[in-house]
Amino acid sequence: MSTNVRRKNQGFTLIELLVVIAIIAILIALLLPAVQQAREAARRTQCRNNMKQLGLALHNYHDVHKVFPIASYYDFSGLDETPPVWDARLNSQWAWSVMILPYLDQGNLYEVLGVGDRTFEQAANDPEGLKGLRSPLPAFICPSDIGEGLNENRPFPDQPGGPMVVPVGTTFAKSNYMACNGNRGDGDGIFPSGGGMVAIKNVSDGLSNTIMVGERRSREGFWAGIWAGQELSDQGITNVWCLAGLTEYQMNTGKHSLDPSDTNAVDNPKIAFSSEHEGGAFFLLGDGSVHFINDSIQWNDSAADSNDVGIYHLLGSMNDGLVVNEF
Template structure:
């Protein structure tokens, strides 16, 4: 008929090609997405150790700063009393009452807290226990996994060391040199103590440090505070005789290498 167009012919082959193209596009998108996910997973796996290492480096620096603050407090205490604090105070019967960490409170900007403590009663007496359970940021290593009221910053209590017990030491008693003698060290998390407790570690615990360091702390070693206020990182592999020399304050040994 005039004025009418012939019916449009449908090309089945063309429809098949269009469907195939759609399928290919979908598969390409899916494949690209999977490749992107895999790539991101691999990238994340590569970056994660670096991120963890950076975080530990920051925690280690924060820990070092805490111990430097303790060192400054020790020197200020010595300037005030002409001696370092004793490792612990005792009552009339010789019973330990309070830690050196308690005595340092006024010198780490915690005087108000210090004045609330009854020094004539034990640290865990009901009068003092609420304070003992408080968190002192300066006594907290961010790499440890302890109760926040515990600390890994401890003295090495030894008759030949800087911290001998209830008898305080003066700088002039440290004849090996302040830069060669340790005052305070950080212990592994399993040796953590309540910060107010008159409890620290002995020489053997310090000599054994690092033999099984798997309870938190820093990988490969720990910080130690020397009597001159310097903070040095003592590696777990440090020679045992060197460790003992660094504790003795008057054995005429000047070993200061091989940390």
């Protein structure tokens, strides 16, 4: 009788315990990919929704100002009445993304930054302004791009002899969404270089055939994005590529699309569009629609004005007059 009682009180043997652990491990191994896929699907949905909100904000801005904002502002005195005038001496450096803050329920932040009254640098030199510039905004962050909300890869550089007194190494809130400058360095997109402002009527290729905003992952180092503005280098020159990208460079790889005979052509993934989504990236088109474009989209290594230019290249231009096939 006592022998039977002892047997009933015995626990698992070592072999039985190992078998149970092995079964649990197998179940976890089977379920984990499904859980990860479900999480990534949710992140992709949120990323798409972020871009839709940006598209709505950009079109609301257009309804008010009759033009889209430009990638980076230089002198926007009289913004409500006339388009800003390009003037490097009055370099405000504010980004397109700052201009749409009031349309993203961030009107208070817009006021704290003093947009329209002072430059990006001046705001960064003000404690409250700097606090605002370091505020991560979910609307500009792809959930798949893990990491800090600050762009640690792009510290505010030194400018010897200049007015800047922001400590060297100061970082700003990141952005994974870049304006499309076009398919060439001279800018032929909805956000062209040179300070031009574009209205819907200027997009002759059609809004549904023209990229407005694309993704860039934050691990692209120095060229990773910020939402606040265009920074000055230590030589005192400006650079817009923390705010914008080109379809001239192949998605995710940065392979250059100039004629191979051009000895100046170099691969540059840092100013290309890219993402942490497997197989491609999300893009906001001019009509407000959002598309996931596969990174295997037709892209030809040919001259920018050639009829052989691939579909991806053509999507960057707003007025090249070439037909864009299905993508």
